[in-house]
Amino acid sequence: MLLDGDVAQLYAGALEAIARVDGEVTPEESARMRELIGKRTQAAIDYEALFFEKATPDKLAGKVPAADRRMVGRALAADTVALATADGDLNGAEAQAIMRFLRALGCTPADIAAETNELNEWLHVLG
Secondary structure, three states: OOEOHHHHHHHHHHHHHHHHOOOOOOHHHHHHHHHHHHHHEOOOOOHHHHHHOOOOHHHHHHHOOHHHHHHHHHHHHHHHHHHHHHHOOOOHHHHHHHHHHHHHOOOOHHHHHHHOOOOHHHHHHHO
């Protein structure tokens, strides 16, 4: 799945938001984020804008066509966990932030479990 335009920028913003949960984006996280984004889009990402324009779950979900939301959510589940674990274990704050994005995208526990088992402890928030 390749993302384009505003969706690609907001997807990158979601990754940035997860990387920032624990305070700062390390060089390792930044490199990993760029690698993950490169796999999802060929669009030019304005990385400087990510610092100033914060992506929110609602903004991302609002830009993704309804028919594609769960598919984008599944990709985001895999990518955010890969990013969050780049500097160690997934922590609770990171998992909660990830789940807010996935809930906004309409993901089900089965969608998330198909991509990663790192979030199993937090699947209950999806209802």
